[in-house]
Amino acid sequence: xxxxxxxxxxxxxxxxxxxxxxxxxxxxxxxxxxxxxxxxxxxxxxxxxxxxxxxxxxxxxxxxxxxxxxxxxxxxxxxxxxxxxxxxxxxxxxxxxxxxxxxxxxxxxxxxxxxxxxxxxxxxxxxxxxxxxxxxxxxxxxxxx
Numbered sequence: 001x002x003x004x005x006x007x008x009x010x011x012x013x014x015x016x017x018x019x020x021x022x023x024x025x026x027x028x029x030x031x032x033x034x035x036x037x038x039x040x041x042x043x044x045x046x047x048x049x050x051x052x053x054x055x056x057x058x059x060x061x062x063x064x065x066x067x068x069x070x071x072x073x074x075x076x077x078x079x080x081x082x083x084x085x086x087x088x089x090x091x092x093x094x095x096x097x098x099x100x101x102x103x104x105x106x107x108x109x110x111x112x113x114x115x116x117x118x119x120x121x122x123x124x125x126x127x128x129x130x131x132x133x134x135x136x137x138x139x140x141x142x143x144x145x
Contacts, residue, residue: 106131
């Protein structure tokens with residue numbers, strides 16, 4: 001995503017505000033690219049033994065935006081077992097983002113939820129995963145605010 005006109009040089013392009021680039025993921029239910037999904041079939045099979053049901057695909061989707069300037073190419077690489085997203089940008093050069101995301105497990109079959117007295121943590125008891133999960137509580141905004 002760039003507001004630079006074809007043929008503009010780097011200096012002229014940098015003068016204009018650039019929108020953030022949207023990171024999209026294939027959504028098999030919608031049969032189209034869209035916002036990032038909280039869980040894909042690979043993770044779901046590993047955690048639950050089955051793929052994500054179509055009615056749950058969009059649960060917790062996330063609008064991810066990257067300040068990549070005039071991005072022209074993207075490449076996923078793994079270096080020393082760490083995943084990265086490389087971006088070639090006409091205005092910012094080569095950018096490298098760590099492409100690893102924290103995942104919460106143990107919430108399958110949640111039966112009880114409580115918060116601490118300071119309201120900074122949430123405790124979830126799960127009957128199917130047989131787990132007690134502790135989550136920090138706070139605001140989290142996606143790339144669109």
